[in-house]
Amino acid sequence: MECNNCSGERKVNYRDKEIEKKLVTRLNKVEGQIRGIKGMIEREIYCDDILVQISAVQSAMKSISKILFENHVKTCILDKMKDDEEVAVEELLKSINRMMK
Numbered sequence: 001m002e003c004n005n006c007s008g009e010r011k012v013n014y015r016d017k018e019i020e021k022k023l024v025t026r027l028n029k030v031e032g033q034i035r036g037i038k039g040m041i042e043r044e045i046y047c048d049d050i051l052v053q054i055s056a057v058q059s060a061m062k063s064i065s066k067i068l069f070e071n072h073v074k075t076c077i078l079d080k081m082k083d084d085e086e087v088a089v090e091e092l093l094k095s096i097n098r099m100m101k
Contacts, residue, residue, distance in 0.1 A: 014075030019067065026064050033057045065099055 015023075033056060040050050072095060080088035 014079070015071055019071050023064060023067060026060060026067075030057055030060045030064070033060065069095060069099060 033053060037050060037053050037057070040053065073092065077088050077092050080091065
């Protein structure tokens, strides 16, 4: 499976179907949580209760990021290291920096 990035360069996607299914399932849950938060705001629910739900969404997104990042390191980065270690390390550092924002 291949995907495009912003620069137009083709990159190979190494996610297996089990990982993809896990990610999509978690994202569907987050999507439901976001709709729930929107409904809470529309129903004028107490702010602290909404903040609890927002925190849960943030935690779920971090969990999704960790799964995807782990897969990225074990597949994409490892594969790139075979061709060019310096490029692989640079991509890894960019990914880490994005996640730490």
